[in-house]
Amino acid sequence: MSVYLDNAATTRVSDAAKDAALKAMTEVYGNPSSLHAAGKAARELLQDARRTLCDILSAEERELYFTSGGTESINTALFSAAFKNKHLGKHIVSSEIEHDATLNTLKRLREDGFEVTLVPPERDGSVDINKIKAAFRPDTVLASFMGVCNETGALLPYGEAAAALHKINPRALFHLDAVQLFCKLPLDLENVDLCSFSAHKIGGVKGCGALFVKKGLVLRPLLYGGGQENGFRSGTEALPAVLAFAAAAKNRHAALGDNITHFKDLKKTLLENLDFPYALNSPESSSAHIVNISPQKLRSEVLVRMLSDRGFFVSGGSACSRGKSSHVLKAMRLPRENIDAALRVSFCPENTKEEVTAFCRALSEIIRQE
Numbered sequence: 001m002s003v004y005l006d007n008a009a010t011t012r013v014s015d016a017a018k019d020a021a022l023k024a025m026t027e028v029y030g031n032p033s034s035l036h037a038a039g040k041a042a043r044e045l046l047q048d049a050r051r052t053l054c055d056i057l058s059a060e061e062r063e064l065y066f067t068s069g070g071t072e073s074i075n076t077a078l079f080s081a082a083f084k085n086k087h088l089g090k091h092i093v094s095s096e097i098e099h100d101a102t103l104n105t106l107k108r109l110r111e112d113g114f115e116v117t118l119v120p121p122e123r124d125g126s127v128d129i130n131k132i133k134a135a136f137r138p139d140t141v142l143a144s145f146m147g148v149c150n151e152t153g154a155l156l157p158y159g160e161a162a163a164a165l166h167k168i169n170p171r172a173l174f175h176l177d178a179v180q181l182f183c184k185l186p187l188d189l190e191n192v193d194l195c196s197f198s199a200h201k202i203g204g205v206k207g208c209g210a211l212f213v214k215k216g217l218v219l220r221p222l223l224y225g226g227g228q229e230n231g232f233r234s235g236t237e238a239l240p241a242v243l244a245f246a247a248a249a250k251n252r253h254a255a256l257g258d259n260i261t262h263f264k265d266l267k268k269t270l271l272e273n274l275d276f277p278y279a280l281n282s283p284e285s286s287s288a289h290i291v292n293i294s295p296q297k298l299r300s301e302v303l304v305r306m307l308s309d310r311g312f313f314v315s316g317g318s319a320c321s322r323g324k325s326s327h328v329l330k331a332m333r334l335p336r337e338n339i340d341a342a343l344r345v346s347f348c349p350e351n352t353k354e355e356v357t358a359f360c361r362a363l364s365e366i367i368r369q370e
């Protein structure tokens, strides 16, 4: 038996998503740009998928572009928005706990002459709206924040931040990284100009995502080529992955309320069944689908391997950090021993309380043996 509790890293492809992808790989496999009937059929399915996602987002179809995932969406959003606005100012605001897709893009923009202010988190992992507001200036032309932190589950006050940014500079653009929020919590795009999504965090296929660009906003593309996606994202559309994304999102969105309740139950079960001293590295008000704890005895990579040997899959931080200590926990100024021992447990709707209690038992055994 194996228990997969690393759903913030990636998820199993849902059955509906698999069926949708299979259809596009074996039946409707035309190129959506082709003029013949096979192309037309593919084009129609592509538009259906876009409509499904836009209905969930309360967005218009021309506001959503398919991409190769969260990383490409974030790169496109930040580079395109920064260069569009550079004549208005060169100041960008974000936070220290963003995903590397954001932080490394901002690093590059810094090299290109932009000034970047990164708001630090509080010790509990939350980001104070007053500190965000204080960072905004009249020459701030772009701000980017994640909705849910992929390492701690912290909820960032993106709605209030977006409204405050537009009050200071109505022409500034606000980008939301909704990779860990979409179809996991309600999403409100009011005041949000750009929003990034990834399919594989909600039961879709890896290497697929989308970027929301608010109506009326004209941006320079990152990729040039055949002019697909209304000229904004060239490259033949990954139809199987796109259809899988829409199918996965439809199911996850329909069960949103039930899933939120289920995640809260799983988190409660987890915390009640840890019978050894640990530090909780997630804020009180965090989203329940991601929980970060430090058992403080063994290093996280040792724990991850020992748990894996027993069939339990969790991670030591973000999957991309692979052994490096977490920039998020460091930014929270946690004690070294907590950072080194951190474990991230992240749920999907199919996880059960029995799986969580079995995980707690295995972790307790490992801690007691050491």
Ligand code: PLP
Residues within 6 Å of the ligand: 008, 009, 068, 069, 070, 071, 072, 099, 101, 146, 148, 149, 150, 177, 179, 180, 197, 198, 199, 200, 207, 208, 209, 318
């Ligand atoms: N943003 C956040 C918050 C993430 O958790 C991730 C993936 O872990 C990404 C962006 C990157 O998404 P993708 O893996 O689709 O490139």
